Amino acid sequence: MNPFEAARTKAHEALGNTVVKELNKKGYQAVYAPTREAALEEVLKLIPEGAVVGVPGTVTIREIGAMERLAERGCTIHHHWNPNLTPEERMQTLMDEYCSDYFLTSANAVTRDGMIVNIDGNGNRVSAMAWGRNILIFVIGINKVAGSLEEAISRARAATPPNVLRLSGSTPCIQTGHCVDCDSPSRVCRALLILERPTNGRRTHVIMVGESLGY
Template sequence: MTEQLNAEEQALAMKTVEALLKNRFNASFYPTAQAALAELLNVIPPDATVGIGGSWTLIQLEVVEKLEARGNTVYCHHKPGLSPEEILDIRRKQLTCDVFLTSTNALTEDGRLVNTDATGNRVAAMIFGPKKVIVLAGVNKIAGTVDEAEERIRSKAAPLNNKRLNRPNPCVKTGCCVDCQGPTRLCNVTTVIHKRPPASDIHVWVIGEEAGY
């Protein structure tokens, strides 16, 4: 988390929010990650089932711990000690939960969400299934175009995610994607959500500081 935005960064954040609204997303701006977290805990009912997409932003904010502490049923597939069968079951439950929380690998200035997944459960839940989807995105995720968003994923998000998950893929050492072909590859599915699908309730919260990667 970083200090508040300068005037140029603030203008970019607000321009992105306006573009998201034009693309039919529900979009809001929060000056800090803590402000977004407070609102998150306010809008999610204590009895709601909540799915968690893989997200360093949510880990930083300790969202899972806070929701479980107040009684929410949380479907989080990256808890330690889960078997492959349990992980698969949790991922399927995320698709039909009340609220699905995630971040986005990149967000374009003209209001598109760009993501690359290993399994595809995160992007699947973002597009269709849960009753509500809330995407928390720091201003560091904003890219000019879809091409720039995909480059951001290749040069930043993917290598850091591989490192965090201890995957023995080349980008951990090179610092950028080399289009590896091994069985531990994380970059298998790339999606661009250009506009909010009509049957989905997607909320994108742009945070006025860096959050996640």
């Protein structure tokens, strides 16, 4: 590792552990993983073989290779990004994600003092993060850390243009490269969730990763 990479790694570790400390103070079960490979191993420690896992719209979970490894371990994975689903099957899969034993997702942003921020179009992700009888697991890249709640909301909105492009959408943000608080019928910023603490009775894990992941 060259000295530039070493410095970046140490800075990411310091920041990640700062956020982990704050998350644990707020009642989350949080750990730091230096790499995506280490993050995947943390996920596998939490999810047993054969479990039913819901994975909503999240690039991060796919980037760490969780889908493949969970399938190898005999887990049933419900995810509505499956391109082979009919509209009816997609709606059922959204419900299956919600009701899975584990809800495995990421976040659009997290503040240095441990508030987790997400913006959603359909509301399926944020509703499942806000309430559920299952175990909630966040995997969050170091690029998602923001200094304040205002910055976190701005950072969450910054994820919109690439997501719209991924969905072949046509909102104004794909022309400007940033959120313009549009009134487009295809707007995907419709529901904002700020988790100040884990919701009552919910076992919630957070794995902070020392790499940039997702949008």
